[in-house]
Amino acid sequence: MRHPDDRPPLDDEALDRIARLPKAELHTHFEGAAPPEFIRDLAKKRSVDLSGIFRRDGSYDYRDFVHFLSVYEVATSVLKTPEDFGRLCTAFLEKSAENGVVYSETFLSPDFCGGGDVSAWREYLHAIREAAKAAERDMGVTLRGIVTCIRHFGPDQAKRTARCAAETADDWLTGFGMGGDENKGKQGDFAYAFDMAREAGLRLTTHAGEWRGPSEVRDALALGVERLGHGVRASEDPALVEELAERGTTLEVCPGSNVFLGVYDTLSKHPIDALRDKGVNVTVSTDDPPFFHTTMRREYVNLARTFHWDEAVFTDLNRTAMAAAFCDDATREKILKKLEPAA
Template structure:
C-alpha cells in the first residue's frame, strides 16, 4: 500500500471508472430521503396532493438550509400513506442503489412515518417494505436491512413508541435502532430509555451526532447511549481526545461527505475531515444520507474522495470491509456480501 503522505488526487479516468464500478456497502441511508423526486411528484399527483412548493423548476427538491430541509423532507414523506406506497418506495430506492453498485445497504425507517407509531400499523408497513426488499434482492442483487430511528425533534415520548415498535419487530431483517432529526434539540441522554429498550431486544445501536453540534455531542452519544456506530460524527475532528476515544473504542462513523459539503458543514470536500479521521485510526465508512436531496450517489461519493484525497481501490476495499464488519446484519448475510466484495 502507498505511503499515506504520497497520495495524490486521482485524475486518471480509467482508474476513476474502476473505482466508480466497485461494489459498495452503505450504512447510512434514510429511507424516505432516498426517494427520487420524480417518484414523490408522481405519487402526489396520483393522490391529488399539492406539494409543488417543495420542488425547484427543474424538478429537484427545494430548500434553504438544513432546518428547512427537515420541513421539505416531512412534506415529501406526507404523500406516503399506505404500506403499498412504502413498498413502491423501497423498489425505487433500491433501483438507485443497484445502479450505483451497492451490494448491501442499511436504511433508517421511522414508525412515526409508517403508521404514526402504532405497533399494528407498523407491522403492516414493515412487512410490505420487507417483501419489496426481498424481491429487489432477487432481481437486482442488493441486500437491504432496516434500522428503526426515533426522531429527535419529536421528543423522548414519541421515541419510546418507536423503540417499542423496533423491539417488537426485531429479527433477521430489522437489525438496529438509532436516532435522527434535529441535533440542536434536546440531549442524547434524553433518549436513553428508548435505546435501553432496543438494546434489551437485541438490536444494535447507532445515533446521529456530530453533524451540527461539536465533539461533546459525539462523546455523549457514545457514553450516554452506548452506541457502537455514530451517524456522521465528523464534528469530533477538532477535539483529538474525542477522535482518539472513537479510535480506541472501535466506534464506526457513518460518514456522508457529500451531504456535509452540500449543507455547508464544510466548504469543500478537500476541507472534510474524513481522511484525517481515517489516518488517525477511526473506523470510517462512506454513505449518501439523503442522496436525491443532496444531489449525490454512492458512485459520486467514491469519485469525489478519489479526486480529493487520492483514495484508490485499496482504500475503498478497506472502507467496504470496515462497513461490512460494522453492519448490523447476521453472520450469514455478511458472508454472502463479502463474497461479492471479494469477487471484485
C-alpha cells in the same frame, strides 16, 4: 499521515474503475431516498400540490438544514399506505443497484409508517420487506432495516418508536437509532428508548457530531452505541479522535451531505481522510441522496479525486462497513465475497 498531495492523482481510467466497484452503504434514510419523480407522481395521484418543495429542474428545494427537515416531512406526507412504502422500497433499491450497492442499511421510522402504532407498523414493515426480498432476488442488493426515533419529536414519542422496534426485531430489522434535528434536546433524554431497544437485541447507532461539536459525540457514546451517524465534528478534539479509534466506533460518514448542507465548505476541508489516517473506522454513505444530489458512485469518485484514494482504500472502506454492519454473520460473509476485488 500522508497528505493527499503526497499521493499520486488518479487518471480517468482509475476513477472509472472506482465508480464501478461494488459498494456497501450503512447510512440512508428510507423516505429521504425517495426520488423526486416518485414523490411528484404520488402527489399527483393524490391531488396534492407539492410544487413549493421542488425547483424548476424537478429536484427538491430548500434553504438550509432546518428547512430541509421541513421539506422532507412535506414530501413524505404523501406516503400514506403500506403499498406506497413497498413501491418506495423498490424505487430506492433500483437506484442503489444502479450505483453498484450490494448491501444497504436504511433508517425506517414508525412515525411515518403508522404513527407509532405497532399493529399499523407491522403492515408497513411487511410491505417494505416483501419489496426488499424481491429486490435482492432481482437486483442483487441486500437491505436491512434500522428503526429510528425522530429527535425533534421528543423522548415520549421515541419510547413509542422503540416499542415498535422491540416488538418487530429479528434478522432483518436489526438496529435502532435516532435522527432528526441534532439541536433539539440531548442524547441522554432518549436513554430509555435506547435501553428498550438494546434489551430487545437491537444494535445501536445515533446521529451525532454533524451540527454539534465533540461534546455531542461524547454524549452519544454514553448511550452505548457502536456506530455514529456522521460523527465528523469529533475531528475537532484530538483526544476524542483517539478514543474513537481505541473503542473501534464506526462513523457513518456522508461527505457529500456534509458539504451540500454547509457543515464543510468544500470536500477538501472534510475530515474523513484525516480521521481514517488516525485509525478511526470510517465508512461512506449518501444520507438522503436525491436531496443532496449525490449517489454512491459520485461519492466514490469525488473522494478519489480529492484525496487520491485508490481502489485499495475503497476495498478497505467496504470491509470496515461490513465489519460494522448490523447483519448476521452468514449475510456478512456473503456480501464480503461480492465486495472483494476480482482476482
